[in-house]
Amino acid sequence: MTYLTEVWAARYFWVHLALSDLRSRWRRSFFGALWSMLQPLFMTLMLAFVLGRVFKLNVLHYAPYILSGMIVWEYVVSTAINGALAFVQADAYIKQCRHPLAIYTLRTALANLIVLLLASVTLLLWVLVTLPGNFGWAWLGALPVFPLLLAVAWPLATLLAYIGVRFRDLQHALGLVFQALWFVSPIYFEARFFREGGLGVLVDYNPVYHLLEIVRAPLLNGTWPALTNYAVVAGCALVLGLLAWLVGRRAESKVIFYL
Amino acid sequence: MNRSYIRLEAVDLLYSSMAYKERSLKALLANMLNRRGARASVIHDVHALKHVSLEIREGERVGLLGHNGAGKSTFLKTVAGLYPISSGKVTVEGTVRALFDLSLGFEPDATGRENILYRGLLLGLSPKAIRALEEEIVAFADLGEFIDYPIKTYSAGMMVRLAFAISTAVGGDILLLDEVIGAGDAKFMERAKKRIKSLIENSKILVLASHDFAALESICERGLVFHHGEVVHDGSIQSAIQVFRKINGLSELI
Numbered sequence: 001m002t003y004l005t006e007v008w009a010a011r012y013f014w015v016h017l018a019l020s021d022l023r024s025r026w027r028r029s030f031f032g033a034l035w036s037m038l039q040p041l042f043m044t045l046m047l048a049f050v051l052g053r054v055f056k057l058n059v060l061h062y063a064p065y066i067l068s069g070m071i072v073w074e075y076v077v078s079t080a081i082n083g084a085l086a087f088v089q090a091d092a093y094i095k096q097c098r099h100p101l102a103i104y105t106l107r108t109a110l111a112n113l114i115v116l117l118l119a120s121v122t123l124l125l126w127v128l129v130t131l132p133g134n135f136g137w138a139w140l141g142a143l144p145v146f147p148l149l150l151a152v153a154w155p156l157a158t159l160l161a162y163i164g165v166r167f168r169d170l171q172h173a174l175g176l177v178f179q180a181l182w183f184v185s186p187i188y189f190e191a192r193f194f195r196e197g198g199l200g201v202l203v204d205y206n207p208v209y210h211l212l213e214i215v216r217a218p219l220l221n222g223t224w225p226a227l228t229n230y231a232v233v234a235g236c237a238l239v240l241g242l243l244a245w246l247v248g249r250r251a252e253s254k255v256i257f258y259l
Numbered sequence: 260m261n262r263s264y265i266r267l268e269a270v271d272l273l274y275s276s277m278a279y280k281e282r283s284l285k286a287l288l289a290n291m292l293n294r295r296g297a298r299a300s301v302i303h304d305v306h307a308l309k310h311v312s313l314e315i316r317e318g319e320r321v322g323l324l325g326h327n328g329a330g331k332s333t334f335l336k337t338v339a340g341l342y343p344i345s346s347g348k349v350t351v352e353g354t355v356r357a358l359f360d361l362s363l364g365f366e367p368d369a370t371g372r373e374n375i376l377y378r379g380l381l382l383g384l385s386p387k388a389i390r391a392l393e394e395e396i397v398a399f400a401d402l403g404e405f406i407d408y409p410i411k412t413y414s415a416g417m418m419v420r421l422a423f424a425i426s427t428a429v430g431g432d433i434l435l436l437d438e439v440i441g442a443g444d445a446k447f448m449e450r451a452k453k454r455i456k457s458l459i460e461n462s463k464i465l466v467l468a469s470h471d472f473a474a475l476e477s478i479c480e481r482g483l484v485f486h487h488g489e490v491v492h493d494g495s496i497q498s499a500i501q502v503f504r505k506i507n508g509l510s511e512l513i
Contacts, residue, residue, distance in 0.1 A: 024368065
């Protein structure tokens with residue numbers, strides 16, 4: 001608890017860091033912030049066209065399926081992979097000032113969350129235009145996905161950052177791990193493919209599936225997400241938070257030696 | 260009002276040798292595979308502070324002497340709470356303001372004015388407090404129109420001036436200085452010294468690490484001599500300088 005108060009006390013600093021990350025990210029591109037909205041859209045159009053043809057799916061419905069999977073997954077992966085380097089990149093700050101180290105992963109998680117918010121505007125517009133019948137109160141059920149994602153990605157990034165300080169080649173390994181996770185999760189491929197192939201386990205016991213259902217049930221089907229979906233994601237956040245806390249308690253003060 | 264103090268009781272600090280070895284998953288796997296093979300040369304932990312016990316009370320001005328690597332900076336960083344100690348106990352009462360490596364942590368693409376904000380935030384100030392200090396910092400750094408230029412266009416001297424102006428704009432109960440005096444042109448140095456003086460006067464405790472005997476003698480009363488991680492002398496600054504000269508004279512002969 002006192003740790004979180006310290007994080008809160010430094011809020012001006014990490015908010016500034018997150019915003020400056022975004023500034024430097026958008027400064028370099030012509031479309032600026034708009035790029036974060038357009039890029040997933042173009043990717044989706046392409047994928048939906050090809051995969052829709054191959055699997056003979058309704059493109060109108062399948063495109064937002066891919067888009068929702070893409071932006072949420074992209075958030076988790078980029079927060080984890082950038083987060084793994086968060087301490088290494090913040091070495092100049094860490095060597096000078098004693099702030100709780102978790103603010104440097106929070107910075108990554110927060111900056112990416114803003115990118116996700118922008119990208120989800122694209123998703124909302126798309127669904128409103130192509131599936132207007134789904135609009136309703138149930139859409140409110142999708143909102144908790146943002147705090148939940150932050151609650152999962154922040155401790156995950158923190159945990160990886162501790163490992164990343166010790167093992168500098170962690171990033172490459174992570175790329176592989178997430179690629180593998182992507183394959184066994186219903187991110188681009190529909191959940192029913194897994195079920196029909198007798199791999200229902202990969203859906204029901206997969207936190208990624210439950211995470212995505214929080215977005216997909218309201219937007220794509222017009223229904224409220226199941227309580228299980230929230231519970232699984234919140235459980236993940238809790239476990240990761242606990243792990244990050246345990247590791248941090250032992251390792252936090254020693255990080256400075258490894259920078 | 261609590262009185263400020265620094266107290267170290269039997270403090271040991273070791274830099275883990277782990278930090279100097281090759282650190283990658285690849286190396287870990289390779290080591291696991293040929294664990295039976297002859298171990299390569301073992302790197303030992305660096306014992307940077309050896310059994311240091313001392314107390315610095317409010318109102319004291321302490322100078323640290325010692326050869327390079329004797330433990331002066333490690334001592335300061337330990338007091339600042341940056342380094343974890345291996346054993347013993349450190350208690351520090353009062354807000355600590357440390358001036359270590361001034362040029363770290365600037366954003367090259369941002370202007371001088373923006374960097375004032377950033378560094379202020381790093382030091383834990385609120386945006387409001389920084390705005391209140393901004394004009395004073397700009398005036399002190401005296402960079403003219405360059406204050407609105409990106410930092411990457413600055414010369415090294417200008418960078419130090421800005422860093423110095425920001426870092427010294429806010430004082431604290433306990434001031435830790437590590438060789439900061441000695442950058443910038445003569446005109447700036449004059450003002451910097453004045454500023455340091457007023458900072459020192461307003462702080463309750465000062466710890467200064469320096470090789471500049473004249474500066475140490477004029478600022479400090481108490482002197483600590485570090486030698487290979489140990490405090491070998493603790494007394495008046497004059498006696499400390501003598502001891503330091505003697506030790507170093509000896510080590511030069513060997």
